[in-house]
Amino acid sequence: MAVEFSSYPFSAQRYEAQLPARNVNVDVKRHPVAIVGGGPVGLALALGLANYGVACVVIEADDSVCHGSRAICISRRSLEIIERLGALEGFMKTGLPWTGGRSFYRAGEVLHFQMPQDENQKLPPMVNLAQYHIEQFLLDAARRRADLIDIRWQTRVTALESHTNGARLSVSTPAGDYALDADWIVACDGGRSTIREALGLQLQGTSYEGRYVIVDIKLESDRPAERLAYFDPPSNPGSTVLVHKQPDNVWRIDYQLRDGEDAEAAVKPENVMPRVQSLLDMMGERGPWSPIWITLYKAHALTLERYRHGRALFAGDAAHLVPIFGVRGANSGIDDADNLAWKLAFVSRGLASEALLDSYSDERVYAARENLSYGTKSTEFMAPPSFAFELMRKAVLSLALEHPGMRSLINPRQTSPIAYGTSPLNVEETEPGAFAGGPPPGAVLAECPVSVVEQGRTRSGHLTDLVLPRFTAFCFTADGAIPADLVTLEKTLEERQLPFRVIALSPRRCEGNAHAAVWDHTGRLFSMYDATPGTVYLVRPDGHVLGRWRAATAAQIDAAMTHVLCPKAGASHKEYE
CATH class of the missing domain: 3.50.50.60 (FAD/NAD(P)-binding domain)
Structure with missing residues (x-):
C-alpha cells in the first residue's frame, strides 16, 4: 500500500511499447x-x-x-x-556524499560513526x-x-x-x-x-514482523547529509526512526510501527503528518514541508x-x-x-x-x-523481534550514554565489499605466509593514487582506473620494465582473443613504451600490496584479485587463466620460455 501526493522533483520520460521489426508471433x-x-x-x-x-x-x-x-x-x-x-x-x-552518521537514544547522542x-x-x-x-x-x-x-x-x-x-x-x-x-x-x-x-x-530465510512506514517529504534545509537514527525519541516514543537527506530537498524518513498498530491506518496522511511534524520539531527543522510519498515496509x-x-x-x-x-x-x-x-x-x-x-x-x-x-x-537491533532482543537493546543504549565502550554494540555497519575468499576461481597461494599484507585472492583491489606515464605524458589517476573489461596482471617492477615472458603471454592471449593486459608498476617515474607505466608517486602502493620487484597481482575484470605471486612466470598466469575459463579439452597451450 502506498500514498503518492505529488510528483518528485524528477520527471521521468514515458516510453511506449513497440513490437520487434517484422514480428508475426x-x-x-x-x-x-x-x-x-x-x-x-x-x-x-x-x-x-x-x-x-x-x-x-x-x-x-x-x-x-x-x-x-x-x-x-x-x-x-x-x-x-x-x-x-x-x-x-x-x-x-x-x-x-556522506561519510558517517549519528545515533540518538531518547534525547542523547550515543554514537557518531565514520566510514x-x-x-x-x-x-x-x-x-x-x-x-x-x-x-x-x-x-x-x-x-x-x-x-x-x-x-x-x-x-x-x-x-x-x-x-x-x-x-x-x-x-x-x-x-x-x-x-x-x-x-x-x-x-x-x-x-x-x-x-x-x-x-x-x-x-529461503526469515521475514520479520516489524513494520516501518516510509515517508518522503520535500524540505529545504542546510543540514549536511548523514545517516540519522533515533531510538525511542521524544517525538515518537517506543519507535525507531531513520532519516536520510536526498538531492532536490527530498528527505527519506523511516519509522517503526509499534506492536498492535494497524498497518492500513498507519499510512493514512492524518496519522503520518503529526508524527513527521513532531520529528522535525525535535530535530530543529522549522521550515515548511510537504509529503510526497508514503508506503509500508517489512524486512526480509x-x-x-x-x-x-x-x-x-x-x-x-x-x-x-x-x-x-x-x-x-x-x-x-x-x-x-x-x-x-x-x-x-x-x-x-x-x-x-x-x-x-x-x-x-x-x-x-x-x-x-x-x-x-x-x-x-x-x-x-533496529527492530527487535522479541522481548529479549528489546531488553538487550535498551541496556546497550542506556549504557552507551555514559560508557563510550558500549557504543560499538550499536550496529551501524554499512555495506562493504565482499571478499570471495573461498571462491573456486582463486589461485591457491603456493607459499603460505609469503605475503604479510595486501589484498589476498578473492578480495577487492585496494585503492591508491598513481601517476600513469604514457607516450611521454603523465596523468594522475587511481589504481582502480586501470581495471577495465579484461584480466589485468599488475607487475611490480624496479624500473617499469615488464619481463619478456609476460610480454609474450600478452601477445599470445591477444591471439586467442582473450582480454588481458600486463601493467608495470614502478616506485619511480619511468617512460611508457608500448605499455603505459604506472608510477607510485605517493610511495604507498608497494607497501599497501606488500610488493617487491617481481611481485604480480592477477586481477579479474570485476576488480577482485584472482592470484598473486612473489615472482610469477607466464606459465603460472596462463594456468590461472585456464583454470578460470575452463577451455574445452584439446585447446592448445603455449609454453613460455
Whole structure:
C-alpha cells in the first residue's frame, strides 16, 4: 500500500511499447541474452555486457524509470562499478556524499560513526541518490549503447519455456503479444520475480514482523547529509526512526510501527503528518514541508539456494531480499551484475565454458549470506523481534550514554565489499605466509593514487582506473620494465582473443613504451600490496584479485587463466620460455 501526493522533483520520460521489426508471433532475432527487469540491476548488467560487445534485450513491464521511495544509498564499491559502466558523472553531480552518521537514544547522542575514508580513496564511502535518479543515469548510459542494448518498455513476461541451449519468453505488450528466444535469461525482475515463479523457485530465510512506514517529504534545509537514527525519541516514543537527506530537498524518513498498530491506518496522511511534524520539531527543522510519498515496509532476509538454473540466472531482488538496514539491497544487486557480466560475456563469446557461470552462483550466494548475516544483526537491533532482543537493546543504549565502550554494540555497519575468499576461481597461494599484507585472492583491489606515464605524458589517476573489461596482471617492477615472458603471454592471449593486459608498476617515474607505466608517486602502493620487484597481482575484470605471486612466470598466469575459463579439452597451450 502506498500514498503518492505529488510528483518528485524528477520527471521521468514515458516510453511506449513497440513490437520487434517484422514480428508475426515470434521475434525473428535470437538474442544472446534477455534481461527481464529494467531497474538498476538489469541496466547495470546490460551495460556490463555491452563493455564486452555482447548484445542483449532488456524487458521492462513499466513505461519509465521507477517512481516512489526505494533504494537511496549507493556505496563506494557500487560507484567503482558504475564508473566502469560509463554512468558515474550523473551520480557524482547529483548525489549527496556522506561519510558517517549519528545515533540518538531518547534525547542523547550515543554514537557518531565514520566510514573508512582516507587519502587513498577516489570516491566517497556513500552517496544518497533516489532510485529514479539511479535508473535514469544508467538508462542514459544504456541509450548511448543502443547498438548493443535493446530496451523494450511495457513488455511483461507471461510464460517461460526453458531448454538445454536457451529459452523462449512469451511476452505481452499493449501493441501485441509475441515470443522471443535467447541463449540466456537473466531475471532482474525484483522481489516478486515472474521468472522465479515460472521456474517454481522460492526464496529461503526469515521475514520479520516489524513494520516501518516510509515517508518522503520535500524540505529545504542546510543540514549536511548523514545517516540519522533515533531510538525511542521524544517525538515518537517506543519507535525507531531513520532519516536520510536526498538531492532536490527530498528527505527519506523511516519509522517503526509499534506492536498492535494497524498497518492500513498507519499510512493514512492524518496519522503520518503529526508524527513527521513532531520529528522535525525535535530535530530543529522549522521550515515548511510537504509529503510526497508514503508506503509500508517489512524486512526480509531471504535468498535462493542457487542463482543459476540451467539457462536462467538470477540477480538482485529476484535472487535475494536483504533488510534495508546497512543499505545492502541495491548495492548487492549492482555487485551481482558486475560479477555476472564478465562471466556471461566470456561464455557468450565462446571464451569460457558454461561452468564459469556456476562460480557466479557460488560467489554471489556466499555474498548474499554475508549480507544477510550483517543485515539480520542490524534488523534485530533496529527492530527487535522479541522481548529479549528489546531488553538487550535498551541496556546497550542506556549504557552507551555514559560508557563510550558500549557504543560499538550499536550496529551501524554499512555495506562493504565482499571478499570471495573461498571462491573456486582463486589461485591457491603456493607459499603460505609469503605475503604479510595486501589484498589476498578473492578480495577487492585496494585503492591508491598513481601517476600513469604514457607516450611521454603523465596523468594522475587511481589504481582502480586501470581495471577495465579484461584480466589485468599488475607487475611490480624496479624500473617499469615488464619481463619478456609476460610480454609474450600478452601477445599470445591477444591471439586467442582473450582480454588481458600486463601493467608495470614502478616506485619511480619511468617512460611508457608500448605499455603505459604506472608510477607510485605517493610511495604507498608497494607497501599497501606488500610488493617487491617481481611481485604480480592477477586481477579479474570485476576488480577482485584472482592470484598473486612473489615472482610469477607466464606459465603460472596462463594456468590461472585456464583454470578460470575452463577451455574445452584439446585447446592448445603455449609454453613460455
